[in-house]
Structure formats: structure tokens, C-alpha cells
Amino acid sequence: MIFAANFKTNHTRNSTKRYLDTLSEKIAAKKSEEKVYIFPPATALGHYQGDFTLGVQNAYPAQNGAFTGEIGLEQLEEFAIRTILIGHSERRELLGESQEKVAEKFAFFKAEGFEIIYCIGEPLEVRQAGDEAVSAYLLAQFEGIDTAYEKLIVAYEPIWAIGTGRSATTEEIASTHQTLRKTVSSPLLYGGSANPDNIQEIAAIENVDGVLVGSASLDAEKFASMIFGAKC
Numbered sequence: 086m087i088f089a090a091n092f093k094t095n096h097t098r099n100s101t102k103r104y105l106d107t108l109s110e111k112i113a114a115k116k117s118e119e120k121v122y123i124f125p126p127a128t129a130l131g132h133y134q135g136d137f138t139l140g141v142q143n144a145y146p147a148q149n150g151a152f153t154g155e156i157g158l159e160q161l162e163e164f165a166i167r168t169i170l171i172g173h174s175e176r177r178e179l180l181g182e183s184q185e186k187v188a189e190k191f192a193f194f195k196a197e198g199f200e201i202i203y204c205i206g207e208p209l210e211v212r213q214a215g216d217e218a219v220s221a222y223l224l225a226q227f228e229g230i231d232t233a234y235e236k237l238i239v240a241y242e243p244i245w246a247i248g249t250g251r252s253a254t255t256e257e258i259a260s261t262h263q264t265l266r267k268t269v270s271s272p273l274l275y276g277g278s279a280n281p282d283n284i285q286e287i288a289a290i291e292n293v294d295g296v297l298v299g300s301a302s303l304d305a306e307k308f309a310s311m312i313f314g315a316k317c
């Protein structure tokens with residue numbers, strides 16, 4: 086089972102360090118098949134010790150260059166970062182990242198051999214239009230993406246469930262993951278209001294190989310309790 090923490094625009098360099106110290110202590114006894122990923126803000130990237138993988142929430146698909154406000158491969162290499170989140174709905178919706186741009190990032194970081202957590206997810210109106218509409222919407226988000234890439238992890242995150250406290254139902258997750266399983270053989274994560282109260286139920290769903298957690302990951306003890314609470 087994979088447990089990935091997406092801090093988004095939360096935590097500082099100092100608080101990330103404290104967080105990782107606490108988390109490392111808490112997860113010292115976790116099973117080795119439970120893999121932990123932490124995606125702090127770019128200012129908190131660093132060299133940390135512990136049984137987790139540090140990744141970046143976003144980066145520009147270039148070694149370096151004139152891309153104001155962005156970081157590229159050179160900045161990631163300084164911290165030996167080899168894992169990236171691509172396609173998060175907040176970047177697609179709030180930052181206007183097109184499928185074309187997302188696919189360009191994917192191709193660049195794939196060529197660099199990065200592990201990629203690739204996010205897809207539908208808005209509420211698509212979910213309300215039914216399963217077929219959801220499938221078509223999600224499959225379109227694989228356009229230009231090599232779904233056979235061996236270092237790919239897919240995260241299904243319905244937009245209406247992100248940060249709302251309203252997770253998708255067990256049935257919705259099960260049927261969507263079953264559909265996705267026909268297209269990708271990579272690990273499949275669920276994301277959207279996953280928390281210590283619903284982790285056990287989510288972890289037990291077929292074709293759910295892990296979770297991508299926002300709000301409930303911000304507190305190290307709470308996140309650690311999810312890792313131990315999944316009981317998978």
C-alpha cells in the first residue's frame with residue numbers, strides 16, 4: 086500500500102523538518118510493503134533521512150532556463166529528487182495546465198527516469214452525468230501519456246472530493262478503479278478527503294493500491310495513524 090502526502094501550499098522549511106522527524110519516529114515500525122511519499126512545497130525540498138521518498142509537487146520540463154517562477158531538473162538534482170506529481174487537478178484548473186502541457190511534462194520526466202504520480206479526476210457535473218461520462222473524461226486525461234511506463238503510479242482524485250471532507254463512496258471508487266485497471270497496470274491510488282476515519286474502508290477496496298492525501302496528511306501523527314490504520 087502506498088501512502089502519499091501532498092502538502093500543497095502548506096508547511097514551511099522548518100515545519101517540514103519537524104514533521105519528517107516526527108513521522109520517521111512514528112513509522113519506524115511500519116511494514117516494509119507500506120511505501121510513504123512526501124510532497125512538501127518546493128522551498129522545503131532538502132536532504133532528509135527516513136523511510137520515505139521525497140517528491141516534488143511540480144516542476145518545469147527543462148533542465149534550467151528562462152521560466153520565471155518555476156523550478157527545473159537542475160534544482161531537483163540538488164536534492165536528489167526523483168519523484169514528481171503531474172496533472173493534479175489544482176494545477177489543471179487553477180494554473181490552467183492543459184492536457185498538452187501535462188503530457189509534455191510527463192514525457193520529459195519519463196525520459197529522465199522519474200517516478201511519476203499522475204493525477205486524473207472528474208468534476209462534479211461529469212460524475213453526475215454517470216459512469217460512462219466519468220470513464221470518457223478520465224480516459225481523455227491519458228491522452229499523450231505512456232500508461233505502460235514502468236515507473237508510473239496513477240492517482241484517481243475526483244475533484245468534488247478534494248478538500249471537501251466528502252470522499253467518494255466505496256462503490257464509486259471501486260467501479261472507477263475497476264475501469265482504470267483495464268487501461269493501466271500501474272499502482273492505482275485514490276485521493277479526495279481520505280482521512281484516518283475512512284482509510285480502512287478505502288484500503289480494503291479492490292484495485293486500490295494506496296492513497297494520495299492532502300488535508301489529513303498535514304499533521305504527522307494523523308498521517309502516521311492512517312498508515313497504521315489501513316490494516317491492509
Ligand code: PGA
Pocket residue numbers: 091242246247248249250276277278279297298299300301
Ligand atoms: P484532500 O486532497 O485529501 O485534502 O482531499 C487530496 C489531494 O488533492 O491530493
